[in-house]
Amino acid sequence: MKIKVGFGFDVHQLKDNHPFIVGGVKLDHHRGAFGHSDADVLAHAICDALLGAANxxxxxxxFKNTDERWRGISSLILLQKCVQLIGEKGYSVGNIDAMLCLEAPKIKPYIDEMRKNIAEAIGGDIEDISIKATTGETMGYVGREEGVVAYAVCLIQKQQA
Structure with missing residues (x-):
């Protein structure tokens, strides 16, 4: 079996009265992430990890931010497309470990639903999806609630004959 590891990072600006979608879940908060798609920072970081692992x-x-096909699209659809792309190279997802960095809202009540959404999008098992969160301790753009950050690592695997 051949295995590879990938790393992903994403950041989005937060704006007042804007939807806040993370891991396919709409968070209850007065600010939300802004971007061309639904700005799901977690899904974007996972996409980059998967794509990077498969080179x-x-x-x-x-998914260029100048392409109108992707405007407002659910990032879970982009994640599904990334899994298809790595699948075309013979890889499947082993596991994903992700970290969200945001001051508010608290993420713990949403984590199980996020894990379920990510698992469904990749066609995997919820037990292979780990999502954690931390704050900026009121420092920097995360601490001032100006932005949200996500990091992700993944393992992809290919069966070899």
Whole structure:
């Protein structure tokens, strides 16, 4: 079996009275992430981790923010497309470990639903999806609630004859 590891990072600006979608879940908060798609920072970081592990570039290479096909699209659809891309190279997802960095809202009540959404999008098992969260301790753009950050690592695997 051949295995590879990928790393992903994403950041989005937060704006007042804007939807806040993370892991396919709409968070109850007065600010939300802004972007061309639904700005799901978690799904974007996972996409980059998967694409990087398979040496397929990054999310911007495949889903340009100038392409109207992707405007407002659910990032879970982009994640499904990334799994298809790595599948075309013979890989499947082993596991995903992700970290969200945001000051508010608290993420713990949403984590199980996020894990379920990500698992469904990749066609995997919820037990292979780990999502954690931390704050910026009121420091920097995360601490001032100006932005949200996500990091992700993944393992992809290919059966070899």
């Amino acid at each position: 397929l570039g990054d999310i911007g290479h495949h």
